Amino acid sequence: MTRTLTERPVKRFTLRAGGWSYLLPLRAAVVTCALVVVTLAVGVVSLGSGDYPLSPAQVIAALTGDGGTAGQFVVMRLRLPRLLVALGVGAALAVGGAVLQTLTRNALGSPDIIGLDRGAATGALLGILVLGGGSAAIAGSAVVGGALALVAVYLLAFRGGLRGARFVLVGVCVAAMLGAVNAYLITRADLWSANQAATWLVGSVAGSRWGHVAAIWIACGVLLPVLAAMSSRLRLLEMGDEVAVGLGVRAERARLAALACASALTCVAIATAGPILFVALTAPQLARRLTGVAGPPIWASAAMGALLMVVSDLAAQRLFGQAQLPTGVVTGAIGGGYLLWMLGRRRTA
Amino acid sequence: MTSLTVRKGRTAHARNLTLALAVLAAVCAASVALGSAELSPSALIDALLRREGAEGVTAIWELRVPRTLVGLGVGAALGLAGAIMQSLTRNPLADPGILGVNAGAATGVALAFAVFGLTDLRGSVWFAFAGAAAATVLVYTLGSRGYGGATPIRLALVGTAADAALLSIVWAVLLLDSDTLHRYRFWSVGSLAAVDSATLGQIWMFLVAGAVFALALGPALNALALGEDAARALGVHVGRARLLAVAAVTLLCGAATAAVGPIFFLGLAVPHIVRALIGPDQRWLLPYSMVIAPSLLLACDVLGRIIVRPAELEVGIITAFAGAPVLIALLRGRKRVGEL
Numbered sequence: 001m002t003r004t005l006t007e008r009p010v011k012r013f014t015l016r017a018g019g020w021s022y023l024l025p026l027r028a029a030v031v032t033c034a035l036v037v038v039t040l041a042v043g044v045v046s047l048g049s050g051d052y053p054l055s056p057a058q059v060i061a062a063l064t065g066d067g068g069t070a071g072q073f074v075v076m077r078l079r080l081p082r083l084l085v086a087l088g089v090g091a092a093l094a095v096g097g098a099v100l101q102t103l104t105r106n107a108l109g110s111p112d113i114i115g116l117d118r119g120a121a122t123g124a125l126l127g128i129l130v131l132g133g134g135s136a137a138i139a140g141s142a143v144v145g146g147a148l149a150l151v152a153v154y155l156l157a158f159r160g161g162l163r164g165a166r167f168v169l170v171g172v173c174v175a176a177m178l179g180a181v182n183a184y185l186i187t188r189a190d191l192w193s194a195n196q197a198a199t200w201l202v203g204s205v206a207g208s209r210w211g212h213v214a215a216i217w218i219a220c221g222v223l224l225p226v227l228a229a230m231s232s233r234l235r236l237l238e239m240g241d242e243v244a245v246g247l248g249v250r251a252e253r254a255r256l257a258a259l260a261c262a263s264a265l266t267c268v269a270i271a272t273a274g275p276i277l278f279v280a281l282t283a284p285q286l287a288r289r290l291t292g293v294a295g296p297p298i299w300a301s302a303a304m305g306a307l308l309m310v311v312s313d314l315a316a317q318r319l320f321g322q323a324q325l326p327t328g329v330v331t332g333a334i335g336g337g338y339l340l341w342m343l344g345r346r347r348t349a
Numbered sequence: 350m351t352s353l354t355v356r357k358g359r360t361a362h363a364r365n366l367t368l369a370l371a372v373l374a375a376v377c378a379a380s381v382a383l384g385s386a387e388l389s390p391s392a393l394i395d396a397l398l399r400r401e402g403a404e405g406v407t408a409i410w411e412l413r414v415p416r417t418l419v420g421l422g423v424g425a426a427l428g429l430a431g432a433i434m435q436s437l438t439r440n441p442l443a444d445p446g447i448l449g450v451n452a453g454a455a456t457g458v459a460l461a462f463a464v465f466g467l468t469d470l471r472g473s474v475w476f477a478f479a480g481a482a483a484a485t486v487l488v489y490t491l492g493s494r495g496y497g498g499a500t501p502i503r504l505a506l507v508g509t510a511a512d513a514a515l516l517s518i519v520w521a522v523l524l525l526d527s528d529t530l531h532r533y534r535f536w537s538v539g540s541l542a543a544v545d546s547a548t549l550g551q552i553w554m555f556l557v558a559g560a561v562f563a564l565a566l567g568p569a570l571n572a573l574a575l576g577e578d579a580a581r582a583l584g585v586h587v588g589r590a591r592l593l594a595v596a597a598v599t600l601l602c603g604a605a606t607a608a609v610g611p612i613f614f615l616g617l618a619v620p621h622i623v624r625a626l627i628g629p630d631q632r633w634l635l636p637y638s639m640v641i642a643p644s645l646l647l648a649c650d651v652l653g654r655i656i657v658r659p660a661e662l663e664v665g666i667i668t669a670f671a672g673a674p675v676l677i678a679l680l681r682g683r684k685r686v687g688e689l
Binding site for chain 1: 491492494503505506507509510511512513514515516517518520521523524525527530531534535537538613614617618621662663665666667668669670672673674676677680681
């Protein structure tokens with residue numbers, strides 16, 4: 001696949017401290033900061049809106065601990081966990097997608113293409129239909145399903161090393177088989193279970209508790225820095241194994257490590273909120289276009305994914321009146337729509 | 350791979366294609382002969398020859414023959430469309446759905462069920478086709494607006510983005526209305542069970558027109574595989590070739606999906622299988638895909654009718670289950686994968 005190259009050289013700042021230095025791409029840093037600020041602003045609005053409306057000042061007061069008991073309860077017990085889960089899940093999915101797109105060197109190489117999402121969905125469907133649909137059963141079987149699917153793809157595609165194209169294509173095959181299993185399970189289920197399954201398959205952060213927050217934020221806190229540290233090696237891998245090995249990267253090991261981290265991140269996110277659609281695919285593409293840097297834009301993708309999730313969740317809660325839609329319905333509409341608009345506006349892809 | 354292809358002359362290709370056609374004929378015969386109503390060979394021939402009065406005439410002429418013909422048309426269409434899409438986008442992951450065809454058709458069907466109160470799968474053909482056509486036009490228009498026209502990466506990305514946006518609409522409709530979900534889930538599996546001769550009458554013109562466009566494109570796609578500049582230097586009108594290819598895919602895949610629902614895997618897998626067998630020459634890839642895809646589809650359909658008799662498994666499920674291992678085995682056997 002061709003990659004977009006920036007026409008102008010990227011402006012960078014060199015940060016130095018003692019014997020350590022880091023080239024900071026200016027535009028990427030500014031874009032990431034802007035995304036974080038917008039995300040936080042939307043987050044405050046989201047905390048304040050609902051059946052018990054609060055002004056931004058009241059929200060901030062409640063967050064800092066002096067907002068009165070009612071406001072405190074609504075914000076801290078009901079709305080904050082949901083917001084934090086949305087932030088974490090968005091960031092995790094986006095980074096997982098960014099890494100996988102880089103590893104497969106294909107803009108379409110997101111976790112749902114290579115079978116991870118489908119495996120998790122198969123697990124969750126079995127959890128709903130066989131184990132009775134408790135939320136712990138669904139989450140557990142989703143993680144097991146996703147991990148098994150990925151291991152299967154890895155083993156089937158491994159042939160003295162892992163090449164991007166074979167990996168992706170084998171992943172597509174496994175995803176197709178699992179998709180067939182899922183469709184079969186849904187047509188054979190009773191309508192109530194089918195409804196529950198459909199809701200799970202779209203993904204939602206409604207009903208999040210502090211336990212969910214802990215799970216997703218611990219995963220993000222551990223794995224995001226690891227992947228960010230790996231991003232320079234990933235950028236070299238993107239140029240092809242020969243070049244990367246020539247430049248001193250242990251290609252197979254770096255790839256396996258990145259794959260494992262990205263998949264773990266994605267699995268935890270799916271177990272927490274279901275396979276929120278299209279965040280993993282669209283957020284890295286948007287981040288890449290906004291930052292204009294080569295290689296996987298880890299932090300910008302994380303910020304973009306978090307923003308996408310928070311905006312989508314706000315829209316999902318408020319747009320349709322009484323009918324609360326799952327968050328995943330809106331991520332596709334907003335992410336897909338924004339990507340379409342962006343592609344339509346720019347002269348180069 | 351290349352040297353092998355060069356050595357294989359036209360005669361070898363002609364022989365192989367004849368062989369593939371013979372396999373297809375055998376599969377068609379099996380599709381007419383086998384089913385939930387068991388008929389002895391003599392009764393079968395009776396029913397086929399004397400169209401009146403014999404045992405099983407209805408089963409054969411009302412159900413199995415139209416079903417086989419639709420399977421033939423749909424399979425050929427999906428194989429062709431897949432081969433064209435992979436060449437056009439120069440992406441081995443591209444399947445016909447990437448232009449938004451499946452998502453468009455799904456949106457059409459979901460809206461038909463939810464808004465227009467349709468209750469029967471049979472009436473959904475026109476909605477599906479309209480949705481598919483609208484989605485493709487949207488994707489192609491947006492994808493070709495920038496510099497250099499509809500480049501492969503732009504088409505793929507715009508297609509995926511449109512997919513995302515449209516499927517969100519579908520899910521929103523389904524989750525707000527469980528009756529629609531109930532009908533839609535059976536459409537979304539992809540099945541030949543609900544087709545009859547009326548379906549064939551609705552789609553055959555589109556399939557023929559699409560196939561004519563597609564087969565005429567072979568040489569131009571060969572040149573496009575070398576890159577745009579090379580293709581232009583070889584005298585190919587790049588923009589026109591792309592437009593024709595998109596038109597062909599819309600007609601073929603839109604009509605096929607409208608008739609039987611989305612059958613995801615066939616259009617992706619068959620071109621890869623064919624390329625592993627004969628090499629990357631588009632002039633041969635297209636006819637081979639057109640013959641092998643319906644064989645696979647009909648074989649899977651027959652299998653689905655037999656294994657859980659008297660119930661049946663939808664062909665979309667079997668296609669993925671039978672096709673995926675074949676493709677995985679082929680991929681493992683090759684040193685280099687994905688070059689088109």
